[in-house]
Amino acid sequence: MKKIKILALTAAFVALSASVFAGSWLDSITADSVGEFNKRADEISGGFDDFAEQLAISVPQAATQQNVWSDAYIGQLISIPPHLGGGVNVGLTHIDTSGLKNAVDALGLADIDIKDSYYFPVFTADLRIGGVLLPFDFDIAVMKTGKMSTSGFGADLSVDLLTVGMDVRYALFKGGLVMPKISVGAGYFYNQGTFGVSSDYADANIDYKVHTMYAQAQISKTFLFITPFVGLRGLVSKCDNSWDWAFSGKYVGEIENINNSLENKAKLRDSGSYKTDSFDFNAIQPQIFAGVGVNFFVLDFTLSVTADLRHIADSGLWSGAASLRLSL
Template sequence: MKRVITVMILALLIAVPMFGQIQYSDLESSFATFADDVAEALPFAAAATGLTWSDARVKGFPHFGIGLSVSAVTIPKEAFEDVATALGFELPSEITDSSLGVPLPGYAVDARLGLPFIPFDIGAKFGYLTPSMGDALEGSTGLTAEYILAGLQVRYPLLKDRLLIPAVSVGLGYTYLNGSVAMETTGMANQIDFPGGETLNIGNPDAVFAWKTHAIDLSVQASKSLLILTPYLGAGYSYGWSRAGGGVNADITGDVDAVEDNYDVEITDDGFVVYSDASGGSFRAFGGLSFNLTILKLDLNAQYNFTTQSLGGGLNARIQI
């Protein structure tokens, strides 16, 4: 009997480390699935942040506007749940309890200028969320975020706003978005095993989901000035070439040099990320209302992604002449 108990104890001691290990092949495949799942949501996030203004056109040169936009769009939470299941950690309740998806906040300084001699206006936007700024989200959501966003848009007017006719324009834009969301986890393993025998040890890990996308956006918009109000509606299609994936924020030790040499893994002082290429597009509708106080405009907008059933919303405050 003692021999049986001794064998059982030894078997348990041998098996325990296995529960603390992740196979790199599982990590790679789960984040490849994540990249596919978010490929249609990333162009939406890129297009919805900044330059969503009430006016379908800015009048010719020297008319211009400059302001600040803040926004949030949601990414379907199923993409995150699949990774958590594959890697054996628990998602924060802020994600699992939400029916809307994972919020991706953003902001951009945006500006538009009417061009001389030709009936176009051109817009530009830029946003930068540092890790320290992203930490401010942690207290309310359990998430931290960082990103860089930059974009341009050119619009051509089809109709002028007069009598019962609204202003109508079509636009073509490009946005670069590079971002990540990190979340606290429980239950994640503390070691990753690679096919060549290399290992990485991860201490105090947080799950990281990261993406980079180049998005092209086509849009049409109509607006109508009604005294101090300007309601507007629009539709667009965005397509993005993305590189998405994830990993951990953690203290990394082990065969770091060998892993970097032999696998498509980005390792930094803060952790590591595994990327996969993905592409996709989505249709969206947007609309809102601005309050016009002489040259000051306060703009509210809402967005809906038909392809992913994701939501978005934003606020813009600007000076426009």
């Protein structure tokens, strides 16, 4: 919702921004090029629009991959030993960036390499504690980058990302020598992010705020120190995404002069923006997740993958994650 050292996704956005700043086709604008100019402006805006739509489905996918535990239920907090644990999670989520590629193509800069898709990293710290009296457990996961500058990439890009999430699981079966552990649960994630860039030629920003609610079921079984697991999850999200771009610097004056000369004719469009506020219970994202955990005394290592069953065919939306925790 976007990572960070700098995400591959951010690198894609930097490349797009750099292409806007190059301004090669802007140097040849005349009063006779209104149609072509505005067509390009539409395609740039369309590229940002497509990218914002991809964020709306990819950010929830990346978020819910961050608090996956191999055990479907970790046990009671008040016991000997108490059941709790925490650590760090890192993951990669595949995102369709063809919208960014189309925007770059519209700018006529073929030497800028924008791929149709990228894998961007996500990381969180999380803590899970066992329940009291009832057989449940509770987890909270957080990530905050603060504002970061990436001027070393050739553009004044700022990134600011936040993730906060929590879930609760109830054990239908606590498991045993033969029986697996089976739990059902529900969770919530809030993701907020800003990608911003500015130069002498243009300014562009993408902002997203995504609220994700989900329900899930999970089954796991431990064999010695190895715990394979599989689960199903259904997501529904509320997205408040926006983007804007505008030419700046010398091009603003040049475009204004041309527009003044056009009088009542169609004008050159030197900017674009869009804001969406969406929530749709019909847009449920069904997921399947699976993986394996390895436990050595108090050290727990988990590998997992998640596929979005609704978007895997058209957007290739899937994630992989690894977690390293201390747990009792």
